[in-house]
Amino acid sequence: MRAALSAVATTVVLVAALALVREGLVTGEARERRWMFLEQASLDALGLTVEVPQAGAWTIVAHEPATGARALFSAAGDPAARSGAAIARDTDSVDGVVSTRCRPALRRAGRACGVLLRHRAPASYYLARVDEVDETFEVIRSEAGVVTRLAEAPLHVHGGWYAIALDARGRQLRAIVDGGAPLVVEDDALTSGRSGLWAPADAEAYFDELSWTARPHHVAPLQLPFFQLGS
Secondary structure, three states: HHHHHHHHHHHHHHHHHHHHHHHHOOOOOOOEEOOOOOOOOOOOOOOOEEEEEEHHHHHHHEEOHHHHHHHEEEOOOOOOOOOOEEEEEEEEEOOOEEEEEEEOOOOOOOEEEEEEEEEEEOOOOEEEEEEEEOOOEEEEEEEEEEEEEEEEEEEEOOOOOOOEEEEEEOOEEEEEEOOOOOOEEEOOOOOOOOEEEEEOEEEEEEEEEEEEEEEEOOOOOOOOOOOOOOO
């Protein structure tokens, strides 16, 4: 009888563990994706979803300064709309890092761009962005559209490509621009979600690439208190 219960318990543990692996909650390997935007393809075909169409169209265009002379372009939209975002659909994770090279277009009054992670609709995410108008580099939390600035630092405005990375590990967020000193904050309002690119509705911006890596993470061993098995 005891052997039979032990076999049942083992089966339950294995089935539950396999289910967690399928859901991405237990993994021994990092997952990663990279988009260079060199393809002649729609965003949907690349696995990206535009969250706020009213904020402007996102298209791959010819852009000589970019890698391969092509870039993802975020056009200006309705200034009254929420900020635009291109979300990578298969990047759902808890801990990870997202990065890009972006440059705001100079012909618009609003000049900003950035990366986001732990995105949950509607309008909930962490964002690292450069703002050339305010000359700041910021880490922001948007929760159901309510924006909170978590940290900021002066930005060296150079008008070229900004290399931005945002790293989430548990409560800690680390954001870096152009290899400078990181902005480090702690916040636990958002615990998981997808990653992507960000641009304000009243601005235009170019994105040279999008890179994402999810760190391996583990849950505690499963407990089965209803089985009291002896040795």
